[in-house]
Amino acid sequence: MNNRRRFLMALGGALAWPRFALAQQAERTYRVGWLSLGPRTEPYNMAFEQRLRELGFVEGRNLVIEFRTALGRIERLPELAADLARQNCDVLLAPETEANLAAIKQASRDTPIVMVAIDYDPVATGHIASLARPGGRITGMTHIQSELPAKRVELLKELLPSARRIAVLADTSNTGQLASAQAGAKRLGVELQVLEFKRAPYDYESAFAEAVRAKAQALLALGSANFVPARRQITDLALKHRLPSMFHHSLWVEFGGLLS
16 A cells, blocks of 8 residues: 555656655556546647656556546546456546546545546535545646636736627536636626537537627637547637637647637
């Protein structure tokens, strides 16, 4: 159990560990169960593996990664999580959407879980007790989506003082973010035109056409793992329709978004 805790700390970002401590971890092979909605080749996934190597965990030497992806099909997450739970992993990784974390929690009983809460607030949704003391078997990091959407509306308004209507891309995974954005918009006297996607595949062309018809002056895309595979299409449409755009991650800016 002590070895498992040490490995969990490495996954959580123990950046200041001395090298001799890392060498001690390399005495055995660790197994990571990783559940994702997207491909392993996404830049942030590759960055995670690179950091593991820097910390001394290398596939084929002292690390086995059991990677499972639903390729955007959320309904497949429970069966994939159940498969990972059978792999005798030292730790389970639940990045991206809340559905990943929920599936892994349901499938496993006592394996430590590292979350990366992209489109939800893990405290508000009851997965952890607090950021300082999460409790239980879940740790990790969060994009603070209960607060930052309101700040993004504020930044868009600062950039475009005359803006009165902002289109918002939303789906069923980010209702908490939408509430935050709406609160921020109310304080600023800005109207939000919510373009909510109910089911896949998402029709982005129609959503942008609706935003243009309503004379939206900017675009805010809430954080959602479901939007990530379409980030080039979304940023291209924002440019095509001349909508200054705000996103939750710099990946979007690299594809042509204005702000993150």
